[in-house]
Amino acid sequence: MTTAKSNPPEAPRPTGGSKPAGIKDVAERAGVSVGTVSNVLNHPERVSHRTKARVETAMADLGFVPNEFARQLRSGRSNTVAYVMLDASNPFFIDVARGIEEAADAADVSLFSCNSDNRVSRESTYLNRLEQQRVQGILITPIDPDAAILDELPQRGTPVVIVDRNRGGNTHCTVAVDDVLGGALAVQHLIEAGHERIAYIGGPDTLGQVRDRRLGALKAVTEAGMAPDALVDLRTSALSVAEGRNAGERLAGLPAATRPTAAFCANDLLALGLLQTCVGLRIRVPTDLAIVGYDDIDFAAAAAVPLTSVRQPRLDLGRTAAKFLLDEAGNPNHEHSQVLFTPELVVRASTQRRQ
Amino acid sequence: MTTAKSNPPEAPRPTGGSKPAGIKDVAERAGVSVGTVSNVLNHPERVSHRTKARVETAMADLGFVPNEFARQLRSGRSNTVAYVMLDASNPFFIDVARGIEEAADAADVSLFSCNSDNRVSRESTYLNRLEQQRVQGILITPIDPDAAILDELPQRGTPVVIVDRNRGGNTHCTVAVDDVLGGALAVQHLIEAGHERIAYIGGPDTLGQVRDRRLGALKAVTEAGMAPDALVDLRTSALSVAEGRNAGERLAGLPAATRPTAAFCANDLLALGLLQTCVGLRIRVPTDLAIVGYDDIDFAAAAAVPLTSVRQPRLDLGRTAAKFLLDEAGNPNHEHSQVLFTPELVVRASTQRRQ
DNA sequence: ACCTCCAATTGAAAGGTTTCAAGTTCAGCT
DNA sequence: AGCTGAACTTGAAACCTTTCAATTGGAGGT
Numbered sequence: 001m002t003t004a005k006s007n008p009p010e011a012p013r014p015t016g017g018s019k020p021a022g023i024k025d026v027a028e029r030a031g032v033s034v035g036t037v038s039n040v041l042n043h044p045e046r047v048s049h050r051t052k053a054r055v056e057t058a059m060a061d062l063g064f065v066p067n068e069f070a071r072q073l074r075s076g077r078s079n080t081v082a083y084v085m086l087d088a089s090n091p092f093f094i095d096v097a098r099g100i101e102e103a104a105d106a107a108d109v110s111l112f113s114c115n116s117d118n119r120v121s122r123e124s125t126y127l128n129r130l131e132q133q134r135v136q137g138i139l140i141t142p143i144d145p146d147a148a149i150l151d152e153l154p155q156r157g158t159p160v161v162i163v164d165r166n167r168g169g170n171t172h173c174t175v176a177v178d179d180v181l182g183g184a185l186a187v188q189h190l191i192e193a194g195h196e197r198i199a200y201i202g203g204p205d206t207l208g209q210v211r212d213r214r215l216g217a218l219k220a221v222t223e224a225g226m227a228p229d230a231l232v233d234l235r236t237s238a239l240s241v242a243e244g245r246n247a248g249e250r251l252a253g254l255p256a257a258t259r260p261t262a263a264f265c266a267n268d269l270l271a272l273g274l275l276q277t278c279v280g281l282r283i284r285v286p287t288d289l290a291i292v293g294y295d296d297i298d299f300a301a302a303a304a305v306p307l308t309s310v311r312q313p314r315l316d317l318g319r320t321a322a323k324f325l326l327d328e329a330g331n332p333n334h335e336h337s338q339v340l341f342t343p344e345l346v347v348r349a350s351t352q353r354r355q
Numbered sequence: 356m357t358t359a360k361s362n363p364p365e366a367p368r369p370t371g372g373s374k375p376a377g378i379k380d381v382a383e384r385a386g387v388s389v390g391t392v393s394n395v396l397n398h399p400e401r402v403s404h405r406t407k408a409r410v411e412t413a414m415a416d417l418g419f420v421p422n423e424f425a426r427q428l429r430s431g432r433s434n435t436v437a438y439v440m441l442d443a444s445n446p447f448f449i450d451v452a453r454g455i456e457e458a459a460d461a462a463d464v465s466l467f468s469c470n471s472d473n474r475v476s477r478e479s480t481y482l483n484r485l486e487q488q489r490v491q492g493i494l495i496t497p498i499d500p501d502a503a504i505l506d507e508l509p510q511r512g513t514p515v516v517i518v519d520r521n522r523g524g525n526t527h528c529t530v531a532v533d534d535v536l537g538g539a540l541a542v543q544h545l546i547e548a549g550h551e552r553i554a555y556i557g558g559p560d561t562l563g564q565v566r567d568r569r570l571g572a573l574k575a576v577t578e579a580g581m582a583p584d585a586l587v588d589l590r591t592s593a594l595s596v597a598e599g600r601n602a603g604e605r606l607a608g609l610p611a612a613t614r615p616t617a618a619f620c621a622n623d624l625l626a627l628g629l630l631q632t633c634v635g636l637r638i639r640v641p642t643d644l645a646i647v648g649y650d651d652i653d654f655a656a657a658a659a660v661p662l663t664s665v666r667q668p669r670l671d672l673g674r675t676a677a678k679f680l681l682d683e684a685g686n687p688n689h690e691h692s693q694v695l696f697t698p699e700l701v702v703r704a705s706t707q708r709r710q
Numbered sequence: 711a712c713c714t715c716c717a718a719t720t721g722a723a724a725g726g727t728t729t730c731a732a733g734t735t736c737a738g739c740t
Numbered sequence: 741a742g743c744t745g746a747a748c749t750t751g752a753a754a755c756c757t758t759t760c761a762a763t764t765g766g767a768g769g770t
Contacts, residue, residue, distance in 0.1 A: 020512050022726055033750045038728055048748060063511050068487040069428040070726035073755050078424070088449050089653065097443070101470070110484050113468040115456070129465050132423040156418045157375050241657040272657050279659040298444065302596040302627050304634040304659030377756055388720045393758055403718060425756030428725050 021062035030058035041066060072134070080110045081325055082130045083163075083318075084123060084140040088115040090239075090269065091297040092314060093141065096163060099318020100139060107326050109136065118143060131158050137325040139163050145208065159328040163321045164312075166208060166338075173324035174338040175317055179209050182310040182343035183216025184223075186264045186292040187231070189308070189345055191224045195262040195290060201247045201274060202266025203235040210239070210266050213294060217264055232260050239266060244273020251289075252281050261289060262351070268293035268300040271307050275350070279304065290351040306348035313341050376417035385413035396421060427489070435465045436680055437485045438518075438673075439478060439495040443470040445594075445624065446652040447669060448496065451518060454673020455494060462681050464491065473498060486513050491684040494518050494676050500563065514683040518676045519667075521563060521693075528679035529693040530672055534564050537665040537698035538571025539578075541619045541647040542586070544663070544700055546579045550617040550645060556602045556629060557621025558590040565594070565621050568649060572619055587615050594621060599628020606644075607636050616644060617706070623648035623655040626662050630705070634659065645706040661703035668696050 027034045032051060039046045040055045047055075058064075072078050083100050085093040097113055104111045112135065116123035120143055127149055130138055137159035142150060145165040150172065153160050161173045190198050200217050202210050221231050234250055236243035244265065251263065251274070265271035271293030278285050285291055285305045293300050296311035320339055328334045382389045387406060394401045395410045402410075413419075427433050438455050440448040452468055459466045467490065471478035475498055482504055485493055492514035497505060500520040505527065508515050516528045545553050555572050557565050569588075576586050589605055591598040599620065606618065606629070620626035626648030633640050640646055640660045648655050651666035675694055683689045 023728095024726075034727080035729085035750055035752095036748085039749085042728075046748070051748080063507075065511060066487050067428070067489065067726050068484075069424045069433075069489060070755090071728075073422070073424040073428055073726080073757085074728045076755075088452070089446065091444065091446075094443050094449070098470075098472075110481070111469075113470075114466075115453075115468075117453075126465075132421050134422060134424060152418075156420060241653065272654070275659055276657055276661070298596065299627070299654050302631055304630055306631070378758095379756080389757080390720055390722095390759085391718085394719085397758075401718075406718080422756055425725090426758075428727090428756080429758045431725080 021064045022067065023064075025062055026055065026058045026064050029062060030055045076134070077136055077329075078134050079108065080112050080133070080135045081322070081329075082112040082114060082126075082135050082138050084114045084116055084126050084130075084138060084142075086116060086141040086143065087118055088113075090267075090295075091299065092267075092295045092312070095297075095314035096141075096318040096321075099315035099320075100322040101318070102315070103319045103322035103326070107322075109326065116143065120144075124149065127153065131156070134158075136329040137161065139321050139325055141165060159325055161321050161325040161328070164209075164317060170336045170338060173321070173328060173336045175321040175324065175341070176339070177312045177317065177341045177343050179212035179343075180216040180219065182294065182312070183213035183218075183264070184220040185216075185343065185345045186213075186294065186308075186310050187217040187220035188224070189347065189351065190262040190264065190290060190292060191220060191226070193262070193290065193351060195260070196226070197230055197232060197258065197260040197262075199232045199234050199247075199251055199260040199263040200266075201234045201236060201244070201251075201263055201270050202239070203243075204237055205235070207239075213266050232258075234263075236266075236270060239269055241269045241273040241276070244270035244275075245277045246273070248274040248277025248281075252277065252283065262291070263289060264292045264294075266294055268295045268297045268307060268309055271309070271350075272299065272303055275303055275305060275307070286349065286351050292345075292351060296346050301348065303350075305350050308348045308351040309346050311344045311346045313343075317341060376419045377422065378419075380417055381410065381413045381419050384417060385410045431489070432491055432684075433489050434463065435467050435488070435490045436677070436684075437467040437469060437481075437490050437493050439469045439471055439481050439485075439493060439497075441471060441496040441498065442473055443468075445622075445650075446654065447622075447650045447667070450652075450669040451496075451673040451676075454670035454675075455677040456673070457670070458674045458677035458681070462677075464681065471498065475499075479504065482508065486511070489513075492516065492680040494680055496520060514680055516676050516680040516683070519564070519672060525691045525693060528676070528683060528691045530676040530679065530696070531694070532667045532672065532696045532698050534567035534698075535571040535574065537649060537667070538568035538573075538619070539575040540571075540698065540700045541568075541649065541663075541665050542572040542575035543579070544702065544706065545617040545619065545645060545647060546575060546581070548617070548645065548706060550615070551581070552585055552587060552613065552615040552617075554587045554589050554602075554606055554615040554618040555621075556589045556591060556599070556606075556618055556625050557594070558598075559592055560590070562594075568621050587613075589618075591621075591625060594624055596624045596628040596631070599625035599630075600632045601628070603629040603632025603636075607632065607638065617646070618644060619647045619649075621649055623650045623652045623662060623664055626664070626705075627654065627658055630658055630660060630662070641704065641706050647700075647706060651701050656703065658705075660705050663703045663706040664701050666699045666701045668699075672696060 023034050023037045027037045037055055040052050083097050101111045114126040123143055139161050141163045145167045150160055163175050166176050205211050234247045236247055271291055283289050293307045293309040296309040300307040300309045378389050378392045382392045392410055395407050438452050456466045469481040494516050496518045500522045505515055518530050521531050560566050589602045591602055626646055638644050648662045648664040651664040655662040655664045
């Protein structure tokens with residue numbers, strides 16, 4: 001250790017120096033005004049070549065990093081949008097996020113992903129923080145699509161787009177999938193394959209999605225001229241693999257005479273759990289039990305017996321939602337849209353009679 | 356269309372009030388100074404009860420939302436940390452993020468999750484944005500742990516913690532898992548079960564993780580006194596389900612005499628792909644082929660044949676990394692730590708000789 | 711009455727940037 | 741030489757908040 005050293009005069013200290021350099025320091029070092037430095041950053045065409053080069057050198061020397069806060073304090077808006085997702089463990093939502101990100105990227109906007117993890121307190125913490133952060137807007141798959149906060153945010157100036165959920169009225173842009181149709185597609189497929197007793201595995205009914213899928217299933221059954229009790233209800237308390245296993249055990253416990261020969265699950269996690277139980281109990285899929293899932297997550301195709309599933313256009317869902325949000329944030333003449341995408345049945349081994 | 360209209364003096368905005376209310380508007384409405392309003396927000400104990408109540412009413416009336424930018428412009432730091440994850444489709448990273456979030460939450464800090472999706476350009480875009488955003492710090496599972504940017508960020512004042520990767524020296528806090536040990540555990544288990552030819556399925560070798568896991572596997576083989584070629588290399592170009600399927604086909608194509616009776620996969624996605632191929636080709640698991648995966652993602656336990664897998668303490672990984680980061684951001688006497696967690700073998704049906 | 715002290719409150723400065731009206735320079739023209 | 745206009749540059753205001761030194765008002769003590 002040497003003793004006190006006098007001020008090194010020309011220390012270009014990008015390393016661990018004192019305070020981070022600001023636009024003012026850059027201006028000083030380059031011998032120009034702050035306005036010019038700002039122009040180099042935001043309107044390069046207004047600045048002469050020579051000056052620009054000099055400023056850029058100064059920036060590099062000082063390790064200058066623009067301060068986003070100050071920048072956005074002026075403009076009043078950040079260049080960030082956020083997606084508050086319901087359950088990051090469900091790959092479906094990850095893919096929705098991917099779609100959002102794609103559209104956001106194209107608009108040069110960053111995506112801030114949050115996971116409410118199905119907990120109301122987490123959701124509201126995030127919404128508050130995001131509002132204070134002045135994000136351009138919020139995409140959300142809400143726990144409760146009718147929560148008051150979803151109205152308050154737009155009223156206070158933060159646009160909100162609701163993803164994968166419906167909501168009455170046109171107070172928001174909404175992007176969802178026709179779950180009644182999806183349920184109907186799944187069950188129609190099973191009926192066409194000759195099944196006459198079909199298990200419906202899903203719940204809880206507090207989720208609109210789940211209700212709709214069941215409704216669709218029922219519709220398919222009655223439209224085929226079958227009695228409504230051809231659809232055997234096996235309710236679950238959550239859309240998880242564990243609940244799927246559980247439902248599988250209940251299904252296996254039914255008397256052989258009335259046991260369904262096919263099952264429609266309200267999502268793929270349930271279907272994977274069911275499949276697992278089947279393998280464990282030596283119930284052959286699809287010979288003894290045909291299975292249809294919902295969401296068509298990648299793991300559905302990758303299951304030991306690839307799952308037939310109802311595919312939702314996840315990426316499109318995200319992309320479209322993001323486009324709506326960016327429009328609402330930027331376009332003064334924005335009008336809310338409600339889009340309902342059409343799901344599609346993807347047939348795989350889990351419903352295919354012997355090959 | 357009407358003809359020219361004179362300037363409407365109090366332009367009725369379509370949705371939401373006019374400009375968002377600021378601290379100044381609140382002060383005016385409550386009949387106090389801006390300083391007092393700020394105190395209500397940040398030092399409530401300095402303000403009398405009566406005044407506080409009055410200010411709070413005014414805030415509610417005006418729908419006041421504090422402006423995070425302005426607030427943080429003063430303090431110079433946001434209350435946000437970010438995690439740049441390698442691949443959001445791999446549930447392993449989602450769980451790491453969950454651990455981070457837990458620790459961040461406890462410190463009243465928000466987590467901003469980004470997905471580099473294995474693309475260098477995405478990674479660097481995010482790092483730049485985050486630096487400009489002045490996040491408190493960045494947690495990252497980098498594509499290349501030796502990239503220069505990982506040194507530059509801390510030099511310029513943004514702490515960086517490296518998650519699930521190693522790096523020479525102690526220039527950063529680092530949180531990783533002993534992958535050599537993990538590989539050894541997996542293969543020891545197979546050797547103990549009597550397997551004498553074991554496939555190693557993994558790649559690309561550019562990933563340090565993957566190299567280490569293979570190294571551990573090799574170590575187990577030689578330590579058991581077996582010839583190194585008891586480990587049959589089947590390299591993959593990525594850690595994905597599709598590559599696992601592909602490797603499975605190659606494995607099945609080997610002459611029966613030399614075909615391994617067990618496989619160790621460098622991650623669970625590969626193992627799931629392999630399992631899928633086995634089921635398709637009527638190769639019984641574990642009777643014909645025992646399988647060990649790596650990561651112990653939830654889907655591993657949920658596979659049709661539940662997978663034996665090497666569990667990494669994912670949540671702890673995240674929690675610890677976040678703690679290090681917060682310390683580095685807040686504690687002037689911070690010292691870098693390198694932690695190496697110990698993995699653990701979770702035995703399930705995919706390696707269990709008939710029950 | 712007067713003084714002291716404390717709690718509560720105030721007002722202005724500071725933080726880093728963008729914007730924009732105003733200023734400067736200089737080449738080209740007459 | 742003097743003028744014009746384009747190209748470039750400047751400097752100060754504004755964005756919204758927090759901080760902090762200074763001020764106010766009033767209770768308690770003498």
